[in-house]
Structure formats: C-alpha cells, structure tokens
Amino acid sequence: EIPKVQKAAIVQKSGARVEVRSNVPVKQPEELGPGECLVKMHCTGVCHTDLHAAMGDWPIPTKAPLIGGHEGVGEIVAIGENTTHSPVKIGDRVGIKWIAYSCLECEPCRKSFEQNCENVQISGYTIDGTFQQYVVSYVHCVTPIPEGLDSAAAASLLCAGLTVYRALKYSETGPGDWIVLPGAGGGLGHLVIQYAKYMGRRVIAIDGGEEKRKLCLSLGADHWIDFKTCKDVTAEIKRVTGGKGAHATVVTTASSSGYSQAIDYLRPNGRLMAVGLPAKTTLDADIFWTVYKSITIHGSYVGNRQDAIECVDIAATGAVKVHYAEKHIDDLEDVYSALNEGKIAGRIVLALN
Numbered sequence: 001e002i003p004k005v006q007k008a009a010i011v012q013k014s015g016a017r018v019e020v021r022s023n024v025p026v027k028q029p030e031e032l033g034p035g036e037c038l039v040k041m042h043c044t045g046v047c048h049t050d051l052h053a054a055m056g057d058w059p060i061p062t063k064a065p066l067i068g069g070h071e072g073v074g075e076i077v078a079i080g081e082n083t084t085h086s087p088v089k090i091g092d093r094v095g096i097k098w099i100a101y102s103c104l105e106c107e108p109c110r111k112s113f114e115q116n117c118e119n120v121q122i123s124g125y126t127i128d129g130t131f132q133q134y135v136v137s138y139v140h141c142v143t144p145i146p147e148g149l150d151s152a153a154a155a156s157l158l159c160a161g162l163t164v165y166r167a168l169k170y171s172e173t174g175p176g177d178w179i180v181l182p183g184a185g186g187g188l189g190h191l192v193i194q195y196a197k198y199m200g201r202r203v204i205a206i207d208g209g210e211e212k213r214k215l216c217l218s219l220g221a222d223h224w225i226d227f228k229t230c231k232d233v234t235a236e237i238k239r240v241t242g243g244k245g246a247h248a249t250v251v252t253t254a255s256s257s258g259y260s261q262a263i264d265y266l267r268p269n270g271r272l273m274a275v276g277l278p279a280k281t282t283l284d285a286d287i288f289w290t291v292y293k294s295i296t297i298h299g300s301y302v303g304n305r306q307d308a309i310e311c312v313d314i315a316a317t318g319a320v321k322v323h324y325a326e327k328h329i330d331d332l333e334d335v336y337s338a339l340n341e342g343k344i345a346g347r348i349v350l351a352l353n
C-alpha cells in the first residue's frame with residue numbers, strides 16, 4: 001500500500017524555481033535503516049526559512065536537489081528493521097521539525113543543545129523535508145502529537161511554535177515584564193504573542209499594516225506599533241513602558257531593520273533574543289550602551305526535543321492557536337512570493353494530497 005512514487009516540491013539548485021512533480025521515488029520500508037521511519041504526511045507549514053533555503057540566502061549550503069519543508073505532521077507507516085528503543089510505533093501521529101536527527105552523544109547533545117549537534121541532519125536543508133507525501137525521518141527525534149490537536153493546527157508548532165517558545169523560555173523575563181516583538185504578525189511572531197501572554201508577559205507587537213494589526217491585537221498584544229508609519233519606535237516603546245524601556249525583545253523579522261533599535265529600547269539588564277535570520281547582514285550594536293546597560297544578546301536557534309514537547313503540550317491546552325490559511329502544495333511558489341512581500345498574516349499550511 002506504500003506507493004513507489006509520490007508528489008513533491010523540488011528546487012534543483014539554490015535560486016532555481018520550485019517545481020512540483022508527481023514521479024518522485026518513495027523510500028520503501030525494506031530500504032529504511034535502523035532508527036529511520038517513513039511518515040505519510042497529512043500537511044506541512046511553510047516557514048520563511050524554506051524561502052531562505054530555496055534562495056541560498058545563508059552561508060551553509062543546502063543539499064541539491066532539495067525538497068524543502070520542516071514543520072509537518074503525518075502518520076508513521078514504517079520503521080526500519082533492527083531499530084532499538086523506539087519511542088514511537090507504526091500508526092502514531094508525529095511532527096517533523098527542523099532538527100531531523102541529532103546523535104545524542106557529542107558535547108552539544110550531552111548538554112541538551114541537540115540543535116547544535118556535531119552530526120546533525122536538518123529537515124528540508126541537509127536532508128529532504130516535508131514538501132512531499134512520504135518523508136524519511138528518525139524515530140528518536142520526531143515529536144508525538146497529542147490527540148486533541150488536529151494535524152493542520154499542529155503543523156506550524158514544529159518550527160514556528162517551538163522556536164519562539166524556546167526564545168521566551170531563555171529570555172529571563174518574569175510575569176508582568178514587557179517584551180517587544182518585531183515581526184509579530186508573521187508566522188513566528190503571531191505565536192510568540194500567544195506564548196508570551198500565556199506566560200503572563202506584557203507584549204508590544206511591531207509589524208506593518210492593518211491585517212497584522214488586527215491579528216496581533218486579537219491574539220492579546222497589549223500594544224501595537226506599525227513599523228511602516230511610526231516615526232520613532234524607541235520613543236513609543238519608552239512611552240508605553242513608563243519611560244524605562246522593555247525587559248526583552250524577541251526579534252522574528254526576516255529583515256535586519258527589526259533589529260536596529262533594540263539596544264536603545266531595552267532597559268538595563270535587558271535581553272535581545274535574536275531569532276530572525278535575514279540574508280547576509282550583521283547586528284549593529286552600540287558597544288558602549290550594550291556594556292553600560294548590561295545588555296545580553298542571545299542567539300536562539302529552534303529547540304531540542306523537550307522544547308518541542310512543551311510547546312505542543314501548551315498548544316494542546318487550547319492556550320495557543322496557530323492562525324493559518326490552508327492551501328495546496330501546488331501553490332508553494334505563490335506562497336513564497338507572498339512571504340517575500342510580507343503579505344502573510346500568521347501561517348500558510350499546505351495539503352499534500
């Protein structure tokens with residue numbers, strides 16, 4: 001019952017157009033190695049990272065040709081022979097995240113930084129990802145999806161949700177603290193608003209345009225700033241926070257502009273959580289004020305298996321909901337154009353039938 005060929009979205013080499021093909025081979029159960037599993041996908045989210053990967057924006061090369069995608073949900077239909085200690089079984093519904101494989105033996109893994117594993121495999125970057133009907137992944141790294149969450153509603157938790165949940169967890173903020181969220185209307189941003197409110201933080205959402213303003217305020221943002229029309233973002237943040245500035249910022253914009261005023265609008269001992277990954281740019285931080293204000297700049301990169309489980313568990317309580325529109329894998333090229341123009345409020349989730 002497992003087909004020999006399937007539909008998949010492929011980029012031949014970085015910068016090339018994405019082609020949707022129906023004759024892409026499916027790895028058969030007897031071809032799976034120990035620890036590998038075959039997942040029949042229900043759906044996949046589209047992250048701005050997939051566009052960076054397709055364009056070759058970053059200094060680490062992708063595999064080529066590449067099937068992108070790294071936030072999807074599906075059902076395990078086969079597990080490689082001689083797999084030992086599998087935490088999942090055939091028939092389980094699981095999520096596939098950016099970190100497809102980490103060895104659990106190297107120093108970063110031993111210290112729980114599975115995302116920095118020396119032997120890492122990355123879904124939709126170093127190995128083929130979720131823009132296909134059948135994905136090969138690893139039993140110890142997939143994330144079990146609780147029954148109450150439907151697949152389309154869960155898909156984007158596996159990257160967008162996980163990433164912002166971890167960034168908040170390490171932001172060293174407490175209940176009532178002010179967090180600034182540049183990029184708040186995007187895929188990561190609309191989820192960080194909700195996790196932050198769930199944790200009792202006060203939120204200043206920054207993004208552009210009426211649709212994103214409405215979305216951010218409906219998700220519980222305490223204050224909204226439109227970066228396209230606001231003349232002085234720092235002054236506005238200072239005003240809202242009683243002259244003191246914010247305790248932390250989680251920057252999820254895909255452009256460098258969202259980073260530029262952070263050192264100014266943070267209060268002493270503030271934290272800049274760097275999450276958005278614009279192409280070829282540097283973070284321009286004034287050294288005097290960074291030191292004098294005891295500012296921490298913290299790069300936050302997806303998360304480990306435990307972060308994924310916590311993020312999904314919180315969403316399963318109903319406290320966090322992905323705001324998404326459903327489209328089809330055939331529409332991927334259009335979704336990339338819309339992402340590039342900053343036109344998507346929340347997320348797009350693709351059906352894979």
Ligand code: 8ID
Nearest residue numbers: 048049183186187188227253254257258276277301302342
């Ligand atoms: O592990 C990580 N660190 C990680 C994980 C996943 C994604 C990092 N990312 C990166 C992506 O590669 C991408 O660079 O985070 C960035 C955001 O991903 P996304 O949320 O999937 O992108 P989006 O939906 O396009 O949202 C970006 C938002 O930023 C706004 C846009 O309007 C959009 O809503 N924005 C921009 I562009 N410039 C802004 C500015 N100056 C801005 N918002 C506020 N101020």
Ligand code: ZN
Nearest residue numbers: 047049159160
């Ligand atoms: Zn992503």
